[in-house]
Structure formats: structure tokens, C-alpha cells
Amino acid sequence: MTETHLAVFRGKKIRRTLRNNEWWFSVVDVCDVLTESADAGAYWRKLKQRLKDEGSEVVTFCHGLKLTAPDGKLRETDCAHTEGIFRIIQSIPSPKAEPFKRWLAKTGYERVQEIEDPELATKRTRALYKAKGYSDDWIEKRMRGIAIREELTDEWKKREVKENREYEILTAEIAKAAFGITPGQHKNLKGLKRENLRDHMMWNLIMH
Known part of the structure; x- marks a missing residue:
């Protein structure tokens, strides 16, 4: 995507x-x-x-x-x-x-x-968050969330999951299993904008 x-x-x-x-x-x-x-x-x-x-x-x-x-x-x-x-x-x-x-x-x-050297991208991202004043604990959780999201996306690509509709369906199923509600319901509940939704839900998965 x-x-x-x-x-x-x-x-x-x-x-x-x-x-x-x-x-x-x-x-x-x-x-x-x-x-x-x-x-x-x-x-x-x-x-x-x-x-x-x-x-x-x-x-x-x-x-x-x-x-x-x-x-x-x-x-x-x-x-x-x-x-x-x-x-x-x-x-x-x-x-x-x-x-x-x-x-x-x-x-x-x-x-x-x-x-x-893919590790450089991770180091630069960590340094950017650090410069913005985020705590080490927050940064660690954030980086873990990014890694989980990338692994999940890569796995779906390996299984030849098509973009857009099938991706949305899988995201909805995972969200429903994790939170008991779909991404659309979660967005309305939290008052989130579309671009923040995926990160917000992944963040909740990590924190709980």
C-alpha cells in the first residue's frame, strides 16, 4: 500500500x-x-x-x-x-x-x-523521536509497533493478499478479534482521522 x-x-x-x-x-x-x-x-x-x-x-x-x-x-x-x-x-x-x-x-x-544497511533507518527514526522529546519507553513501544506492522504487511504480501479491499477486510478481522469492534467503529468511538487509525489500533495492541 x-x-x-x-x-x-x-x-x-x-x-x-x-x-x-x-x-x-x-x-x-x-x-x-x-x-x-x-x-x-x-x-x-x-x-x-x-x-x-x-x-x-x-x-x-x-x-x-x-x-x-x-x-x-x-x-x-x-x-x-x-x-x-x-x-x-x-x-x-x-x-x-x-x-x-x-x-x-x-x-x-x-x-x-x-x-x-536497514538498521540505519531505525536509528534515524529513534533519533528523530528522541529529538522531539519522547521518552525511551515511548520510543521503544513505538518502534515495536512499527516493526509488528511491517512484519504483518510483509506476511500478507507473501500470501498474495491484494491491496485495498482484501487488506481492509483482514485489518477489520484482526481488529475485531483484538478489540471486539471493527476499524470503522473504533474510529467513530475515538474520534480519529483516517490517517491515525492504523497506528492508534496497533498502539493499543502493544500496550495491552
Whole structure:
């Protein structure tokens, strides 16, 4: 399943997701960071059309991937990998272009390191939570929850569980067995948003 991650450049959030072990970044978010346009979506649409009209191959680097929108729903968004973003940046006049390229290169390099040594990703996540002020006990439980969730997802993939509907059915069955209620009922009971539901239920499994 597509999972949206957030990266931060100078206080601006950039959505990204992993595809074939590579980071793919939201082009609209990148445009927002570089241009500070009042409507980054409109800016990108206009730029994209201009590039197409010019016969530029830059747009071929873009693919529609589902990322979490501000309303919490997954929506198809133009995304590009590191090379594609570099090419797009060249078409955007901005004093932030060079520092952003350095930030992007560092982000991509860290991902390569994590693929070669998966423990690095875990260490970086722990360090991030620590910097945010969470206790060691909280961090340990959180990391255990992430590991359990990943193992469960991997097992379902091995058993060729299809995404979306079958995934939701299995999640509902596990939740019902654990809590006596389905994810939908749990969400209504706790007043949770969709993007927080899975983590909240997994957290309860660990704590009890």
C-alpha cells in the first residue's frame, strides 16, 4: 500500500513515498517550496503544460502516485524521483534552487545508505523521536509497533493478499478479534482521522 512520508526543507513540508526503493517527491510541494506561489498547484499545471508544448522530456519523469492530501484522503499527485526533481528545478527560477538541490541529494543518499544497511533507518527514526522529546519507553513501544506492522504487511504480501479491499477486510478481522469492534467503529468511538487509525489500533495492541 502507498504510504506518505513527510520531509521538511526550511520549515516547508514535502510529501514523498517509496517506489521501487526510491524516494518519489510531490512536484506540487516542491513548487511550493521554491516559488512560494499562492497556488502551487496552478503554478505546476502551467509549467507542466509549457514544458509539454516545448517538447521537453522533463514531464516524462512524472508519475501519478497516491499521496495523503491535506484532508487526509489519498489522492493521485504528480511525483518524480530525485533525478526528475532535479530536472524540474532547472525550469523554475528560484534563489532556493541550489540549497534545495543539496538537500535533495542528501535525502537521496541517506535512502541509499538505508537500503544497504536497514538498521540505519531505525536509528534515524529513534533519533528523530528522541529529538522531539519522547521518552525511551515511548520510543521503544513505538518502534515495536512499527516493526509488528511491517512484519504483518510483509506476511500478507507473501500470501498474495491484494491491496485495498482484501487488506481492509483482514485489518477489520484482526481488529475485531483484538478489540471486539471493527476499524470503522473504533474510529467513530475515538474520534480519529483516517490517517491515525492504523497506528492508534496497533498502539493499543502493544500496550495491552
